[in-house]
Amino acid sequence: MADFDLIVIGSGPGGYVAAIRAAQLGLKTACVESRETLGGTCLNVGCIPSKAMLHASEYFDAAANGSMAAMGVNVKPELDLEVMHGQRRDAVKSLTGGIEFLFKKNKVSWIKGRAAFTSANSIEVAGQSYTADNFIIATGSSVTPLPGVTVDNDKAIIVDSTGALELPKVPNHMVVIGGGVIGLELGSVWRRLGAKVTVVEYLDQILPGMDGDVRKEANKIFKKQGLVFKLSTKVTGVEVKGKVALLTVEPAAGGASETIEADCVLVSIGRRPNTDGLALDKAGLSVNARGQIEIDHEFRTAAPGIWAVGDVVPGPMLAHKAEDEGIACAENIAGLTGIINHAVIPSVVYTWPEIAGVGLTEEAAKAKGEVKVGKFPMLANSRAKTNHEPDGFVKVIADAATDRVLGVWCIASVAGTMIAQAAQAMEFGATSEDIAYTCHAHPTHSEALKEAAMAVQGKPIHM
Structure with missing residues (x-):
């Protein structure tokens, strides 16, 4: 009898979510992680800490460049970089600690160390052997090196x-x-x-x-x-x-x-998949030319009982893609039907303003057939105007024959939040007319999406 029903290798967004979901579905679950804290690259040195620094630096910049003064708020900022770093570290500590709490709450065992396969149904971690009926490889990715350039973070050059x-x-x-x-x-x-x-x-x-x-x-x-x-x-x-x-x-x-x-x-x-050191060959697995593990629609690898999600498999290297794959994979292992629509995965750049998109670009859509495109500038959006956020636009790309939305792209201060509506609309097969005739609260940035959808039909109101 195996030690666990499922062992997840890696505790990043794909791994920890898969482990929790599997435990919720009644599987005896463990998760292997070599870091001192859970959460993988995303929570420890990626998505979360970078957003903490982006948010804090936005405040400093707004005070320093005069945009706050234009609204009657006169501030002369002084940078305390150590405090800024401190609030970043606090955010990371809180969220990684939260995952550890969720592991305990859901009875997920944390196996500390690095895993290497010894067979298709066993791994070794820190000198100890563990067996499982199923494994999920969710080891994420690491920075792609530039040939001839040596990174030394300690020297900060x-x-x-x-x-x-x-x-x-x-x-x-x-x-x-x-x-x-x-x-x-x-x-x-x-x-x-x-x-x-x-x-x-x-x-x-x-x-x-x-x-x-x-x-x-x-x-x-x-x-x-x-x-x-x-x-x-x-x-x-x-x-x-x-x-x-x-x-x-x-x-x-x-x-x-x-x-x-x-x-x-x-x-x-860029980034590359973390597969070195897993001894995949001992499990009967190999990687493709890009270093990824190939999977089928249900996240199965070529080795029975071994599954893979996130940055180690083909597709965009995005935390939310890994999370959704982790949930779907755990549900498949538990006998349910876990699916993810890889055609509707939003991407966001958290600069100022934010940049977001979902679905096909206009170039890719035109390569598939005739399209209709509607654009609306944030300069004409009332909320963006009152907030002194005039940069950017929303763009809706629809099939010329069916009006079905193929892609949405936007640049706006809250584009990362706005894109969720577009993704959900596309998931349900919405047309641009569906979005255009959906009532949007006023005044909001999201009205720009409504107007862009109306522009597909050539009838925006405020442009």
């Missing part, structure tokens, strides 16, 4: 996203290698606090994978905020001399190189 959260002082000049979500969020934090920030991106535009209009508009907004972009540019080397880093960059298409001096370099070129 060349750092990854973890090190960028712990900088002991505001850099004079930070260079962010990579114009994706993480680089733009953390670059925004330190720009608000006083650093000059230069973003070096190999592609010709920031935010790869997002809608083209969103990428262009975001670039304009960030430039206005003070971020400097070097697009279509590759980094060929980084050398540390004393307390500064010298970056050698050149055009992606080839050409003359130049040197950029910075006192902090953030390497943020």
